[in-house]
């Protein structure tokens with residue numbers, strides 16, 4: 001069966017990419033790919049690189065994720081391959097896939113799967129699978145540019161296999177589905193279409209855009225689990241500059257399908273734009289990473305009241321903490337900015353005002369304010385006040401002769417306040433401060 005298809009691959013290809021591969025991939029990985037082909041040959045199988053890696057190779061974009069598809073028993077092949085390379089293997093039998101554990105120093109991922117066809121028992125279901133020739137494995141995929149393969153089999157190593165005009169669509173910069181029902185089978189592809197279009201500055205093929213609009217009219221998202229929609233949203237909101245993605249989702253009517261009040265206005269667009277600097281400032285000042293998708297989402301959700309927000313979080317399986325942050329962001333960001341305006345504020349007052357808020361709410365406040373004074377105060381809090389901790393603790397108080405009591409936390413809090421206000425530098429200063437203000441310690 002497989003030999004017959006081998007013939008097909010040769011016919012489908014007029015181009016050999018060996019030199020391009022050699023230029024783009026380090027020699028040690030190249031060696032692994034050659035080995036991959038030889039092993040398949042010895043086992044009577046065929047093996048191919050497929051999907052995103054091939055797309056990015058032709059686009060000249062770096063990609064470190066190699067997906068291999070095997071015509072034959074993919075897991076059995078992966079086991080032999082791992083043995084040959086002397087690395088371990090993680091197998092997901094239920095999906096017919098395996099991951100080579102190449103280790104950190106390789107900086108490459110190799111996934112291996114059995115070439116298969118997919119059935120969607122009903123729209124938006126998780127597909128059922130069975131082994132099939134490569135052409136069918138490629139046909140079940142999302143877009144033509146993601147449905148190309150490169151042969152690793154010794155007789156035609158490096159041949160580009162392009163049954164569906166992917167190369168042409170890369171030239172024309174088009175995101176195009178392989179069949180009309182694609183978005184009905186898998187509605188998450190609607191998000192992927194927007195993501196690829198914006199990331200690579202492609203445009204949607206005319207029919208593909210029609211299929212998206214039709215799928216949305218048929219309310220395909222209703223059949224999709226909340227978690228799957230949430231994951232797609234996160235991926236888009238984590239892109240470097242998601243404004244254009246979001247604008248596109250708004251214009252295609254995707255946002256309002258997620259929630260009728262989810263929308264993009266020019267004011268929100270401006271906030272999203274200002275968030276780029278606010279996020280960068282936060283990460284530099286604190287040395288912490290933030291969940292930028294969460295702040296960005298809170299901007300899009302601004303028009304929802306608290307109950308609507310709670311329903312939204314339930315529908316899309318947000319965690320309790322994420323829900324709390326989204327609600328705080330929408331209700332408190334303005335308030336934070338207002339309160340920070342008063343002319344005279346001690347550092348400790350700034351600290352206690354900002355300390356209860358999640359970082360996402362502070363970032364949003366930073367993006368929204370114009371006042372230089374307020375901005376300075378938030379920066380001061382993040383770069384300095386937030387990091388202040390006392391040298392002394394309850395044990396030190398005991399050593400000083402104080403008997404443990406609820407008063408401890410009061411004493412420590414007052415000491416911290418003094419430290420925030422710049423009155424204490426060293427541990428000795430702190431001890432001295434306690435002695436002076438709370439007596440000898442025989443209370």
Ligand code: CTP
Nearest residue numbers: 051052053065140141142143146147186188189
């Ligand atoms: N794929 C698909 N439909 C989906 C998800 C994935 O057809 N809903 C196929 C595409 O062929 C894709 C491949 O599976 O190229 C790998 O998927 P993934 O790793 O999610 O995407 P990449 O194309 O590698 O894109 P990214 O750069 O965003 O990881």
